[in-house]
Amino acid sequence: MSKFRLYLFTCLLILCVTCFSNCAKRGFISGGPMDTLPPVVLKSYPENFSINFDKDEIKIDFDEFIKLKNINQNLIVSPPLKNNPEISPMGSPKKTMTIKLKDTLHPNTTYSFNFGDAIIDNNEGNVLPQFKYIFSTGSYIDSLKLEGTIQSAHKLKTDNFVNVMLYDAKVFTDSTVYKEKPLYITNTLDSLTTFSIENIKAGTYYLVGLKQKTNNYLFNPEQDKIAFIQDTITIPTDQKYNLVLFKSEEQFKAKRPAQLAENKWYLPYVGNKDGVQVKVTKNDSLIKSVYTPLEAKDSLQLWFPKIVADSLHITVSKDDYLETFTVRPRAKMKEVDTLRVTAKNNAIDFKESFALKTTTPIARVDKDLIQLINKDSLPVSFEIQEVLAEQKVELLFDKAQEELYSIRLLPNALVDLFGKGNDTLNYALKTTKHSDYGNLNLNLSSVKRYPIIVDLIDEQEKVYFTQIIHAPQTIVFDLLPPRKYYVRVIYDDNQNGKWDTGYYWDKRQPEETFYSKEPIDVRANWDINQDLDLN
Template sequence: MVIANTGKADSSLVVVLHRKFDDSAVVKDRPRYLTRMDSTGSFYFENIQPGRYAVYAMKDEGGSHKYLSKGQLFAFADSPVVITENTSPLTLYAYAEETGTRPKTTTTQTPAQPAGRKTAREREKDRRLQFQTNATNGVFDVLDTFRITFATGMKVFDSTQLRFTDENFKDIDPRRYRYVRDTTNKIFAMFYNWPTDTKFNLIIPKTFGQDSAGRRLLKDDTVTWRTKKDIDYGEIRIRIPNLNMSQRPVLQMVVGDNVKYSFPFNNRREVRMILFPPGEYELRVLYDTNGNLRWDTGNFFGKKLQPERVIPIRRKLTVKANWDNDIDISL
């Protein structure tokens, strides 16, 4: 048993066999046979009647041995398995479908103070449009996307009034960058091909916009930052000569449980990045069959679609700043 989006074995699921082959059996009926994984994620059935069985695996919620929700880890065999004295081994790839629902949030309202008790500074803050950027302490990572984040959603955002300049306050050609807002109208991303070790300014006039409550800037503002230097990054070159290129392999670089970066392999079966942030990364190879650079879940009902496969790489990569990090790997 393998968890499809990590490529790691799992020992917490149960595997069930059904005599009925219609899709609803795994939802409505209790299985004919059941077994649990061992510590390596392997499973075995013993003393079962020979014949054809539908094979499923799942996180056994509530001891029902049924597939109850799309958020439940689940796996299925592509076709019925014929059980004989020498049945071939079977690998199942478990996934949880994305439900698209969001958890409910609870908000707590704080009783407002009487207006007369607020200081002049507090009253000014109430009517001032507030924002921040992701240039931390005036330093920006060129591998990131520059973002302006407002405390509340913007009703008006006139990007033509913003001046994006070099360190000498010379305007940068607007054809070289663009702004994109998110669905909340709070975050505005600026896409630009950032050079290293370069100073920039963003001049924001007070008339450029207002939020949904009518708040504006009280005066013109200027944000200044410098991009990181070349020596703040490492160079990586990762080669995997025995890749199956027909399955569109993608290198995933993982921090914790999150895929931090994804890069498709070129025809030389390598990924090379001249500027890459230092750190320790787990490595995986995603076989990206639909070419969207991210892992896609399976779909049992209707499509009978297996999840995309991920192959974990045992060695970790420690990227050092100002260093060529060059490795060869064999799957």
């Protein structure tokens, strides 16, 4: 074999061996370890913390391509600008972020651009957290700050993304929060209950917090929650302030009613509805009507029979408020709401009432047409309690252990506002043993004043049990269904048996509320002695 042929054969053999070897070892190209580092700022033009700033454009260079995420939600400019700056990149990623200012800046003022979590790298989405670009139009950077905490009134979990603001006390009036933007602003961001306003000038200020649907920094009482400190704050200070957010109880005012069905209208309102009177008339003749609250909405359900008329008058009054709406009933509407009754079947707790929920308001309950018997077919004594506001009729009776109860409503036991009665209704209930339930003995310390309202609630703040306490004592909650309960304590300062919110215009704070930090785990057949310090 010639040398050339031998050389060619050797090359082919090596090539085949290599190919077969590679085929036997399947794998993937490795790109190295995942990038977990946030973008790094290389240079700013003008430089960060510049003084005597007089530019209308800022450029910030990064070591890699970056994107801006939720910039409108994350970016906080303090003091706020009248016109939002133009910021890029908004589409394709770039290594340079450009900020074009559209406002005339105030003299001798320190400005802070806090980008929150808006700046992320292009590849892995790593966040550059809380990057700030700061400059002053004067000869120095203001460096004072104010710190504090924030909580939501009558709410287990604190609201997030709360704007915390300072106003110049020299020009502040009660209407300022409605009309003018603050001097300084920060945001609590997500899951934070602390705040820090930085780069403040020495002076006297008013401190306000707003939880807003639109971040315009102006208080809209119909949509926003507000928190405020009554007195002025002098900067510098080492004191930390606590802000309590609440939905301000504005003066009652009704809005134009809207027809939902032949016999039902919605009546929106703002403020506190307690004590409101509603009257429906046709040609000065009074039409029988009732209203019930619409759950979780600032609206009333106004019920009255179908009326054929060119116009009706709905008059709403409360204290000094009086307003009459002229409405035109529609000729064709959806089917009239009719009486339907729903109730719990099967198991019932010892402390639970048997509730009949109705779709229309009940005008009459005939107790003689309601039968309640036990498993021995013996009648059980009961009382009737009507809860018009919840469109509910309750049967109250003592429950024995391991008992079976049968409840029958004969026709027309319940008759609604429109004269419609129920058909025959049957329900079956049973109880278990006391040992299937737990007992809680609650000892409170550091109670500031009495009376207090003590609620047992779940994480969604559903109230299971409540007591009003007028003096120091061990608070006993017995026969509790096993679950985890939070304790809520309300200082009932006006002694009306419920929590009351505040009113900003009168500088009235909401009634103080305390929540236990951890839930209490109530277990079956357990007696729990729990100490709770309200400090």
